[in-house]
Amino acid sequence: xxxxxxxxxxxxxxxxxxxxxxxxxxxxxxxxxxxxxxxxxxxxxxxxxxxxxxxxxxxxxxxxxxxxxxxxxxxxxxxxxxxxxxxxxxxxxxxxxxxxxxxxxxxxxxxxxxxxxxxxxxxxxxxxxxxxxxxxxxxxxxxxxxxxxxxxxxxxxxxxxxxxxxxxxxxxxxxxxxxxxxxxxxxxxxxxxxxxxxxxxxxxxxxxxxxxxxxxxxxxxxxxxxxxxxxxxxxxxxxxxxxxxxxxxxxxxxxxxxxxxxxxxxxxxxxxxxxxxxxxxxxxxxxxxxxxxxxxxxxxxxxxxxxxxxxxxxxxxxxxxxxxxxxxxxxxxxxxxxxxxxxxxxxxxxxxxxxxxxxx
Numbered sequence: 001x002x003x004x005x006x007x008x009x010x011x012x013x014x015x016x017x018x019x020x021x022x023x024x025x026x027x028x029x030x031x032x033x034x035x036x037x038x039x040x041x042x043x044x045x046x047x048x049x050x051x052x053x054x055x056x057x058x059x060x061x062x063x064x065x066x067x068x069x070x071x072x073x074x075x076x077x078x079x080x081x082x083x084x085x086x087x088x089x090x091x092x093x094x095x096x097x098x099x100x101x102x103x104x105x106x107x108x109x110x111x112x113x114x115x116x117x118x119x120x121x122x123x124x125x126x127x128x129x130x131x132x133x134x135x136x137x138x139x140x141x142x143x144x145x146x147x148x149x150x151x152x153x154x155x156x157x158x159x160x161x162x163x164x165x166x167x168x169x170x171x172x173x174x175x176x177x178x179x180x181x182x183x184x185x186x187x188x189x190x191x192x193x194x195x196x197x198x199x200x201x202x203x204x205x206x207x208x209x210x211x212x213x214x215x216x217x218x219x220x221x222x223x224x225x226x227x228x229x230x231x232x233x234x235x236x237x238x239x240x241x242x243x244x245x246x247x248x249x250x251x252x253x254x255x256x257x258x259x260x261x262x263x264x265x266x267x268x269x270x271x272x273x274x275x276x277x278x279x280x281x282x283x284x285x286x287x288x289x290x291x292x293x294x295x296x297x298x299x300x301x302x303x304x305x306x307x308x309x310x311x312x313x314x315x316x317x318x319x320x321x322x323x324x325x326x327x328x329x330x331x332x333x334x335x336x337x338x339x340x341x342x343x344x345x346x347x348x349x350x351x352x353x354x355x356x357x358x359x360x
Contacts, residue, residue, distance in 0.1 A: 069115030136248030148219030177217030
């Protein structure tokens, strides 16, 4: 059962320029001649090696502006604190959003070239034929850690996931919260028909605090700050249930433009470096998040160290995990048809990520 309080999304079909069609044909020919399993698995989504190695140094990026979609100023603040954008040969314009679906909508409309989000919005974006590709992936470096969980109030009678039957669960459509809820219900032998999913786009936290819903999905800084108040507890974490990915997602139109594509690759390398800096300097990183979330030093450090991410090359393990998530939503009847995960990944920037994270 689902209670829908608000929603909506706009979309627009993008046209694939001739250049992108030629690049795709070259990629298809290269894949046909190769024998590596990972390359074969991603051949439909990748660009040739020459394009993969393109960098800002090889292309004149004078006058290029990247439009980047951020959430809570986290990516912008991280890059600025690490100092990795200081010598960028292009301009970056930032837009702030709340949630991956909003970033996808902006990319579909052509207002944003690249944005950060969890993996679940991309599943729904592909099912809706949104013109976007995953070009960068970071994952939780310690499998024992998690950055998302289902929480309940300390005095809640819900003690096990079996107790969720008949309860109201705060749901955010098209996000990682929806996936975790589905996996948890499956684990308990329940389905969405056994609970009431309440979709709220504005005032979700207030609804949970008032007791309008029994369970909430929370992750990252909101999870840390909520638990720090001492009034809530983790019912079940996403460890072992969620893949633990964050994606950098680009619109097809940006990827098909030679200059913008080169700038995206350079930017991705800088993001990967800034993430390593963030992990290696938790005290300095805490200074970034303090003003964003208006928290003290101790809470800021907990946010930074909750579940450190690291950028890695896109490979078959990532694509397989994404496919499993998409298949789950299809099996649950949330998606009406099966999607091919290989078609939503573009690994042309893998060499840039490898170089950026190896310190070379």
